Amino acid sequence: MSENILEVHGLTKEFAGVRALDNIEFSVKEGEIHALMGENGAGKSTLIKILTGLYKADAGTIVFRGEERHFTTVLSAQKAGISTIYQELNMIPYLTVSENIFLGHYPYNSSGIDWKKMHEDAQALIDEIGIDIDVKRPLNTYSTAKQQIISIIRAVNFNSRLLIMDEPTSSLDTNEVEILFGIMDKLKEKGVSMIFISHRLDEVYRKCDRITVLKDGHYVGTWKTEELSEYELLKAMLGKKEVKLERTLPVRDFEDKEEVLEVRNLIRVPYVNDVSFKIKKGEILGLAGLLGAGRTETARIIFGCDMPDSGEIFVSGKKVRIKSPEDAIREGLAFCTENRREEGIFPDVSVQNNLTICSLDQISRGGFINSRKRKQLSEDYIKKLLIKTPSGEQLIKNLSGGNQQKVILSRWMAIHPKLIILDEPTRGIDVGAKAEIEKLIHEFSDQGISILFISSEMAELVRNCDRILVLRDGKIMGELTGQEISEKSIMETIATGKGND
Amino acid sequence: MNKVKTFFSSNIALVGLIIVLIIGVCVQRTFISPENLTNLLRSSSLMGFIGIGMTFVVLCGSIDLSVASAFALSGYLMLYMAQYNIILAFIIPLLAGAVIGFINGVLIEKLSIPAFIATLATQMFVRGLVQMFCNEVTYKIDVIPVPVLALGRLTFGNLIPLPLLLFVAATLIVAFVLKRRFIGRSMYIVGGNREAANMMGVSVPKTMITAHILCSVLTCIGGMIYTSRVGVASPLAGTGYEMYAIAAVVLGGAKLTGGVGKVSGSFIGTLIMSSFSNIFSMQNILDAVWSDVVVGAVLLIVIMVQAAVTLRSGGKKNKAQTGAV
Numbered sequence: 001m002s003e004n005i006l007e008v009h010g011l012t013k014e015f016a017g018v019r020a021l022d023n024i025e026f027s028v029k030e031g032e033i034h035a036l037m038g039e040n041g042a043g044k045s046t047l048i049k050i051l052t053g054l055y056k057a058d059a060g061t062i063v064f065r066g067e068e069r070h071f072t073t074v075l076s077a078q079k080a081g082i083s084t085i086y087q088e089l090n091m092i093p094y095l096t097v098s099e100n101i102f103l104g105h106y107p108y109n110s111s112g113i114d115w116k117k118m119h120e121d122a123q124a125l126i127d128e129i130g131i132d133i134d135v136k137r138p139l140n141t142y143s144t145a146k147q148q149i150i151s152i153i154r155a156v157n158f159n160s161r162l163l164i165m166d167e168p169t170s171s172l173d174t175n176e177v178e179i180l181f182g183i184m185d186k187l188k189e190k191g192v193s194m195i196f197i198s199h200r201l202d203e204v205y206r207k208c209d210r211i212t213v214l215k216d217g218h219y220v221g222t223w224k225t226e227e228l229s230e231y232e233l234l235k236a237m238l239g240k241k242e243v244k245l246e247r248t249l250p251v252r253d254f255e256d257k258e259e260v261l262e263v264r265n266l267i268r269v270p271y272v273n274d275v276s277f278k279i280k281k282g283e284i285l286g287l288a289g290l291l292g293a294g295r296t297e298t299a300r301i302i303f304g305c306d307m308p309d310s311g312e313i314f315v316s317g318k319k320v321r322i323k324s325p326e327d328a329i330r331e332g333l334a335f336c337t338e339n340r341r342e343e344g345i346f347p348d349v350s351v352q353n354n355l356t357i358c359s360l361d362q363i364s365r366g367g368f369i370n371s372r373k374r375k376q377l378s379e380d381y382i383k384k385l386l387i388k389t390p391s392g393e394q395l396i397k398n399l400s401g402g403n404q405q406k407v408i409l410s411r412w413m414a415i416h417p418k419l420i421i422l423d424e425p426t427r428g429i430d431v432g433a434k435a436e437i438e439k440l441i442h443e444f445s446d447q448g449i450s451i452l453f454i455s456s457e458m459a460e461l462v463r464n465c466d467r468i469l470v471l472r473d474g475k476i477m478g479e480l481t482g483q484e485i486s487e488k489s490i491m492e493t494i495a496t497g498k499g500n501d
Numbered sequence: 502m503n504k505v506k507t508f509f510s511s512n513i514a515l516v517g518l519i520i521v522l523i524i525g526v527c528v529q530r531t532f533i534s535p536e537n538l539t540n541l542l543r544s545s546s547l548m549g550f551i552g553i554g555m556t557f558v559v560l561c562g563s564i565d566l567s568v569a570s571a572f573a574l575s576g577y578l579m580l581y582m583a584q585y586n587i588i589l590a591f592i593i594p595l596l597a598g599a600v601i602g603f604i605n606g607v608l609i610e611k612l613s614i615p616a617f618i619a620t621l622a623t624q625m626f627v628r629g630l631v632q633m634f635c636n637e638v639t640y641k642i643d644v645i646p647v648p649v650l651a652l653g654r655l656t657f658g659n660l661i662p663l664p665l666l667l668f669v670a671a672t673l674i675v676a677f678v679l680k681r682r683f684i685g686r687s688m689y690i691v692g693g694n695r696e697a698a699n700m701m702g703v704s705v706p707k708t709m710i711t712a713h714i715l716c717s718v719l720t721c722i723g724g725m726i727y728t729s730r731v732g733v734a735s736p737l738a739g740t741g742y743e744m745y746a747i748a749a750v751v752l753g754g755a756k757l758t759g760g761v762g763k764v765s766g767s768f769i770g771t772l773i774m775s776s777f778s779n780i781f782s783m784q785n786i787l788d789a790v791w792s793d794v795v796v797g798a799v800l801l802i803v804i805m806v807q808a809a810v811t812l813r814s815g816g817k818k819n820k821a822q823t824g825a826v
Contacts, residue, residue, distance in 0.1 A: 075702040090700050092693035094760045103690065104701045112681025 004063075005030045005193045006051075006162055011060030013046055020046040022217045024060070028162065031191045033184060035198070035208035035225070037237055039291060040427075040456055042214040044197060048164055052084050053077040065161065083155035084164040091139055091151055098122030098135035101154045125153050129183055145176030152183060156192065163187070164195045169203055170292055173270045181207060199292035200473055201230055201495075213237055230495035237290075238458055238491060249442075251482035252466050254280035259317060260418050260450040261333075263302060266311035271297035273474035275311075279419060284441065284451045286465035288458065288490050294474035295454045296338060299421045302452075303335040304328045316418065329358060334412035336405075338424040338454070344408050345396050352378035352392035355407050359414040381410035385440060402433025409440060419450040426460065438464055458487045470494055513807055514753045514769040521776045529783040539660055541772075541779045546668030547730070549771040550723030551746035552753075553668075553675050554716035556767045558616075559750050560679070561712045562692040562759020563609060566620040568720040568746060570627035571601050572739030575721035576728030577634055580642050583649045590649055594721045601627060602717030606710030624743070632736040640734040653729030664726045671719065675764045688712055692759025748800055749774050754807065 008026040012019065021043045028034045038044050049055040051062065053071030062069050064080060071077040091100045098119045107117045122135040133146060142150070148168055155163055169177050184194060184207060196208055204211065204225070211228055213220040213236040220236045228236075257280040266275045272294045279285045287295040300306045302313060304322040313320055315331045322328045325335070337343040346354055355378045356363055363373040378392045385406045389399055396404055405425060412420055422441065426434045441464060445451055455461050461468055468480045470493040478493040525532040551568050558565045575594035582590040601623060608619035634640070655663040679685035687708040690698045698705055728734050751757065752773055753766025777799065781792045 073702075074700045090694070090697040092690050092697060092760065094693050094756075095689055099686070103686075104703070106683065106686070112677070113683070113686065115680075 003030050004028065005065055007061075007063040008047075008051075009061050009063075011047065011050065011062070012058050013050060013055060014058055019217050021050075021057075022219075024214065024217075024219045026212055026219070026222075028193045028195060029209075030193055031188050032209045033188060033194045033196050033207050035196050035204045035211040036214070037197075037204065037211055037233065038214040038220075039237055041216060042237075043217040044214055045166070046217075047214070048084065048166065048195070048197075051077070051164065052082055078158055078160070081159060081161035082164065083158055083160040083162070084166065085148065085151050085155060085168055086166050091147065091154070093140035094138055096136055097126070097133055097139055097142070097150055100139050100150060101125065101135070101157055103154075105158070125157060126150075129153065129186070131179065143176070145172045145179065148172070149180065149183060152180075152187075156187060160192065162193045162195070164197075166197050167199070167292070168196075169198055169200060171270070177203070199290045201233070201290075202473070205230070231491060234491040234495055238487070249464060249466070252283075254283045254466065257281045257283070260315070261302070261452075262314040262317075263298075264312040264314070266298060266301055266313075267309045268297060268301055268306060269309055271474050272301065272308070275471070275474070275476055277469055277476070279450045279452060281418075281450055282445050282448045284445050284453055284464055284466045286453045286455070286461040286468040287471060288455075288461050288468050289471035289477075289494060291456065292473075293471040295471055296423055297474070298471075299335060299423055299452065299454060302328070303333060303421060305335075329415060332416075332418035334415060334417035334420040336408050336412060336420065336422045336425055338427060340401070340404060340408065340428070345404055347397035348395060350393050351382070351387070351389050351396050351399065351407055354396045355381060355392075355410050356414065358411050362414070377414060378410075381407075381414065385410055385413075386436065400430070400433070402429040402437065405429060405433070405437060406440070409437070413444070417449060419452065420444065421452040421454070423454045424456065425453075426455070426457070458490055461485075461490070462487055512754075513803070514766045514773070517752065517803055518769050518773050518776070521773050521780070525776060525780045525783075528780055528786075532780065532783060535660055537779070537783075539656070539662060541775060542665045543662040543730075544779070545771050545775040546662070546664040547723050547727045548742060548745055548749070548775060549668045549768065550671060550726070551720045551742055552749040552767045552771040553672055553764050554719030554723075555743075555746045555750050556675065556679075556753075556755065556762055556764045557688060557712040558716045559747070559755045559757060560688040560692045560759060560762050561709050562695075562757075563616040563709060563712065564620065564747065564757070565602075565605060565713060565716050566617065566743045567601060567605060567623040567627060568716065569739040569742045570624045570631065571598055571717050571720045572724035572727070572742055573631045573734070573736065574601075574627050575724035576738055577631055577640055577734040577736075579649060579725045579728055580640060580645070580734045581634075583646050584642055587646050587648055590646070591725070594725055595718055598717040598719075598721030599714050602714035603710060605717070606706075606713035609713070610706040610709045628736075631734075631738075635734060635736040637736055639736070641732075645729075645732060649729055650732075651729075653726045653731075664730070667722070667726070671722070672764055672768045675719075679764055684708065684711055689760055692761075694760070745774055746771075752800070752803055 004027045006028040008024060011021055011024040013021040024043065024047060026047065036044050046055065050057045053074050053076055056072070064082065069080060071080065092103070101122045102118050107114045107121065119135055126133045126135055129149065131146065131149060133142060133150070139147060139150065152163065168180060172180065187194065196204070198204055208225050210222055210224055211233065212222040213233070215237060260279050260281050262278045264276050266272055275294065275298050277285070287298065289295055297306065301308045302322070304324045304327050307323070313322060315333070320331050322331065328335070352374055356374050359377065360369060363370055363377055375392060381387070382389060382392060387406045387410070388403050396407060399407070426437055429437065438460070441451060441453070453461065453465055462485055465485065468485055468490065470477045470480065470490055472494050480489055480493065531537055551572065555565060555568065574597055578594040578597055579590050582593050605620050605623055608614045609616045651663065653664055657663070679688070687703045690701065690703050691705050691708045695705055724739065727738065749770035750762065750767045751770070753762065753768070753770035755762025755766060777796050778792065781789070781795065787795070
């Protein structure tokens with residue numbers, strides 16, 4: 001029926017010898033909403049950056065509206081008719097709504113920019129959509145959702161024929177999502193095509209005509225939405241060809257162990273919607289789910305990085321109020337974040353200072369750090385965790401990712417925590433180091449430290465966890481224990497949770 | 502009621518000015534005498550040129566500490582050139598200003614040196630040049646040509662000084678450029694969100710360099726007027742003015758992080774600053790040495806009130822966001 005507005009053939013892109021995209025096939029029809037799916041490292045963002053002129057492809061062709069194109073700047077892609085709505089909005093917060101819409105395309109009269117016309121035209125565009133926005137007010141007086149809508153209006157006003165929407169719904173609540181969907185319908189009627197990226201399966205199934213799945217930089221396939229079940233989709237996104245079915249971990253019983261952490265009815269709209277669970281001493285509890293399922297967000301609330309809208313946290317049976325990471329550390333909690341580079345290491349600081357930063361009270365007396373004690377403490381852990389570094393004086397940025405991660409783990413072990421939250425502890429770490437870190441996790445567990453384990457790699461969860469909670473859209477979809485745990489059962493729980501709300 | 506609130510929060514500077522004027526009248530009735538007001542406005546206009554120039558730079562999220570030295574250099578160059586050619590006496594200082602601004606802009610944008618450090622360096626360098634030229638003493642010439650004298654001293658009808666007219670005209674032109682020309686809007690865009698500016702095809706380096714050039718050139722006009730007024734070029738002229746100018750811009754409601762501000766605000770901010778020193782010199786309750794202490798304290802109070810108002814409106818925004826849930 002309709003023509004392809006965009007065709008991508010054999011697209012390949014390498015970064016320092018690593019293939020981020022390998023021979024990608026992709027096409028979008030006119031007036032189609034096309035979902036682009038894939039987990040971390042699948043290559044979605046690389047593909048989009050090539051389409052919008054931020055990156056240059058190493059090989060392959062892009063045909064847009066019948067012409068072969070190579071966009072070299074964002075502006076050239078925009079002029080051709082491809083616009084992107086980013087999660088982080090690329091607009092000017094302090095300027096008026098109308099100016100944000102017309103930025104770079106100001107209407108002029110004889111004496112300069114014609115503000116009257118700009119306000120009128122902008123208001124007309126807003127009224128057409130039917131939302132309540134006064135274009136003369138600064139952009140930042142409106143909610144994220146409205147700002148997002150304004151950025152869409154801006155893009156469409158640019159005569160965009162293809163809108164790339166990168167997780168447009170991730171920070172919106174239900175009502176706002178509906179408004180956004182309404183606008184998407186209107187655009188579709190006008191023949192505008194959209195590439196829709198979202199980790200919320202419901203949204204993909206509701207709005208998208210076709211789905212393309214990428215995995216580890218490879219093209220997995222394209223399906224019509226109605227011909228692909230959620231389970232099949234998850235398998236395409238997450239599944240491995242050779243699945244190791246056996247679990248190495250013996251089934252352990254925590255029935256009569258003491259309770260270390262309990263979380264009751266944790267809510268932080270829209271990311272975490274009523275999460276409750278308990279962890280026993282020495283237990284390894286996994287949190288499984290797609291990106292954006294609320295795993296990291298839950299961890300951040302427990303550790304006091306974000307405040308919940310409501311909910312209670314108990315540590316060792318005692319109700320606690322955790323308002324900051326400092327409070328959490330005092331309660332014996334530790335948090336190894338998923339962004340090691342941004343939130344974990346101090347790159348230009350030595351290994352020993354990185355390692356002892358949370359346990360300064362142990363190594364100082366009268367407010368002064370005892371450098372001998374610091375050296376001893378860090379060397380203990382360097383030995384214990386087999387950290388490969390010439391010395392404790394080495395700057396941590398010179399260590400490999402795996403060894404950096406071990407320093408971070410040591411940092412937390414040094415405070416003798418009751419519970420340690422590991423968020424993607426093996427991300428960006430080579431296979432050998434991965435195995436070592438998994439071994440360490442079990443050692444910690446044997447020492448009686450409870451572990452909340454977040455990972456996007458299902459095999460990792462299957463191998464290491466005593467129990468797994470499956471999350472979807474901030475809700476717990478199910479719990480798997482012992483022998484029930486397998487990649488298949490996790491995917492099934494994510495998929496079949498659908499009717500539960 | 503809401504409208505009153507919006508007006509109040511977006512025109513704190515004006516409210517501040519009114520308060521200062523009331524204080525002035527209370528302290529000394531002659532504060533509002535025509536002679537004193539003329540005086541006040543004339544001294545405002547010297548500083549004012551730096552303030553409105555600084556508006557460009559602050560809007561871009563940058564800062565210029567070199568203005569005080571450019572101020573002194575322009576005065577010296579004007580007097581020096583006046584001995585040879587009256588036209589060059591007006592053109593050379595402005596050109597010098599443009600060069601200083603260009604160098605600042607290039608240091609900041611092309612060499613990625615933080616604005617604070619880059620313009621601190623040019624401040625010292627240019628100040629050094631002026632001291633060298635003046636041999637560290639006040640520089641005089643035998644006969645100052647009439648046009649040069651008129652620049653700072655001409656007064657229409659004994660009430661309206663030429664510098665004030667120039668200051669008002671410059672403010673209006675700057676307001677027009679900022680509101681109606683693309684280069685003016687670019688400064689708001691660059692200061693508001695650099696990344697986005699790039700994505701929208703606004704050239705960040707071009708905008709930044711232009712802002713710095715305009716700032717230095719306007720500063721030099723101020724420096725020329727000042728020199729014409731005092732009749733000599735002092736190697737220490739304008740020392741500390743950069744901070745007064747920045748204070749005036751901030752009093753006018755601009756954000757030092759860029760993207761927010763109006764030249765009308767800087768205009769009013771300048772009036773507030775000079776009203777202060779004027780009032781201070783007229784009262785006899787506090788000794789003159791207290792002047793800077795009081796100015797500093799008042800500045801802090803105003804900034805805190807501003808922050809409180811912005812915080813409150815920001816808080817409302819957040820509530821609106823979660824409230825819709």
